[in-house]
Amino acid sequence: MQQVNIHTSTKTYPVFIGNGAIQQLRDIIHEAEDNYTSFMVITDGTVAKHHLDAFHEHTALEPMFEKIVPSGEKAKTFDVYEDCLTSALENKLDRKSLIISFGGGAVGDLAGFVASTYMRGIRFIQVPTTILAHDSAVGGKVAINHPLGKNMIGAFHQPEAVVYDLDFLQTLPEHEVRSGFAEVIKHSLISDEKFYYWLKEEILSLDKMNDSQMLKFLTKGIQIKGSVISEDERETGIRAYLNFGHTLGHAIEAEAGYGKVTHGEAVAIGILFALQLSTQLLGLDFNIEVFKNWLKSLGYETTIPAGLSNEQLLERMKQDKKAVNGSIRFVLLEKVGVPALIEVEEKVLLMNMKKFVEEGEFDD
Numbered sequence: 001m002q003q004v005n006i007h008t009s010t011k012t013y014p015v016f017i018g019n020g021a022i023q024q025l026r027d028i029i030h031e032a033e034d035n036y037t038s039f040m041v042i043t044d045g046t047v048a049k050h051h052l053d054a055f056h057e058h059t060a061l062e063p064m065f066e067k068i069v070p071s072g073e074k075a076k077t078f079d080v081y082e083d084c085l086t087s088a089l090e091n092k093l094d095r096k097s098l099i100i101s102f103g104g105g106a107v108g109d110l111a112g113f114v115a116s117t118y119m120r121g122i123r124f125i126q127v128p129t130t131i132l133a134h135d136s137a138v139g140g141k142v143a144i145n146h147p148l149g150k151n152m153i154g155a156f157h158q159p160e161a162v163v164y165d166l167d168f169l170q171t172l173p174e175h176e177v178r179s180g181f182a183e184v185i186k187h188s189l190i191s192d193e194k195f196y197y198w199l200k201e202e203i204l205s206l207d208k209m210n211d212s213q214m215l216k217f218l219t220k221g222i223q224i225k226g227s228v229i230s231e232d233e234r235e236t237g238i239r240a241y242l243n244f245g246h247t248l249g250h251a252i253e254a255e256a257g258y259g260k261v262t263h264g265e266a267v268a269i270g271i272l273f274a275l276q277l278s279t280q281l282l283g284l285d286f287n288i289e290v291f292k293n294w295l296k297s298l299g300y301e302t303t304i305p306a307g308l309s310n311e312q313l314l315e316r317m318k319q320d321k322k323a324v325n326g327s328i329r330f331v332l333l334e335k336v337g338v339p340a341l342i343e344v345e346e347k348v349l350l351m352n353m354k355k356f357v358e359e360g361e362f363d364d
């Protein structure tokens with residue numbers, strides 16, 4: 001079992017990572033300085049089907065209410081958010097109640113946002129069940145989507161703890177493993193060249209990763225994220241680097257229709273595009289072809305999905321949270337491990353997107 005402690009300006013909390021970590025949850029809850037009065041677990045239908053019985057068996061908390069929401073991005077809507085608040089009110093959750101998010105990043109973002117706004121904010125714990133959620137469960141960004149943009153309605157609200165039981169990951173379909181692994185690649189590229197090359201040498205197939213490789217890269221990813229947010233919890237500076245690959249990635253997710261392209265799949269395309277821009281604008285010395293071939297060998301798509309218009313994507317990117325006065329800012333790399341936030345002109349972007357589409361393939 002690994003433990004990473006996350007220090008932010010508002011809270012310090014532990015992340016337990018490993019097989020069987022769920023057994024820690026009961027103790028964490030019982031050891032809380034200020035006792036909880038009731039519990040509400042928010043999960044989705046898929047996670048509930050596979051793991052909710054085990055969750056109850058290990059936690060045995062009373063009184064425990066359940067809220068089961070739709071799987072995937074469908075959970076991050078105003079309607080589902082309202083529905084969760086209604087359940088919380090109907091079950092009489094009070095200011096000392098605890099919300100437990102049990103699922104992937106979509107469930108975590110939703111449940112965290114519910115916790116951040118219910119009675120102006122109550123405590124919550126993240127129990128992630130996807131690879132991707134090594135990223136989403138840590139750091140306190142919680143949100144739902146708006147038809148006009150990804151994660152546009154949200155808050156910063158840190159969890160009390162993160163309990164990451166890798167046994168839950170065994171039921172993930174391969175495309176969700178792929179989605180999550182994109183954020184691992186992101187963490188390596190923005191901060192640690194040695195880690196990036198370790199991943200590239202070590203991970204040659206997503207269905208053959210072993211427990212020890214997974215424990216290593218998930219722990220490392222969480223440590224990287226923790227060190228960024230300990231310096232900049234609210235994204236006034238370097239936290240923006242965690243958005244590497246997301247400027248185009250979020251635009252693709254929104255433009256394709258939330259849930260059509262997974263978050264990580266969109267981010268992987270965004271990373272490749274940001275690397276292309278980095279070589280051109282910052283002189284990054286990096287073999288993009290080798291990287292692209294590695295991504296392809298792991299099953300990633302490597303260009304913008306067919307049917308999406310570059311002009312429309314550009315409009316989406318102008319609404320990105322990093323944009324200032326409509327000018328688009330990208331996280332680029334000077335070197336592997338050395339990111340920078342750079343304003344990129346629209347005409348440079350359009351030219352590069354055209355080139356990117358001409359050189360890539362995306363099987364529809």
Ligand SMILES: NC(=O)c1ccc[n+]([C@@H]2O[C@H](COP(=O)([O-])OP(=O)(O)OC[C@H]3O[C@@H](n4cnc5c(N)ncnc54)[C@H](O)[C@@H]3O)[C@@H](O)[C@H]2O)c1
Nearest residue numbers: 046071072104105106107129130132136141168171172263
């Ligand atoms: N808050 C943050 O810092 C942050 C960081 C990264 C991503 N995100 C957000 O996270 C979301 C993506 O995360 P995700 O891919 O984990 O989302 P998700 O919750 O949609 O999970 C992906 C799919 O896998 C299923 N699933 C989850 N756990 C499973 C398991 N153990 N076995 C089988 N199926 C399982 C879910 O039902 C869903 O269909 C996006 O909305 C993204 O914007 C947030």
Ligand SMILES: O=C(O)C(=O)C[C@@H](O)[C@H](O)[C@H](O)COP(=O)(O)O
Nearest residue numbers: 135139141150151239242243246321
């Ligand atoms: O924690 C962060 O900061 C990130 O940017 C992590 C991203 O992987 C994540 O997708 C996040 O939700 C994006 O945030 P947003 O502010 O661009 O919506």
Ligand SMILES: [Zn+2]
Nearest residue numbers: 183246263267
């Ligand atoms: Zn992300």
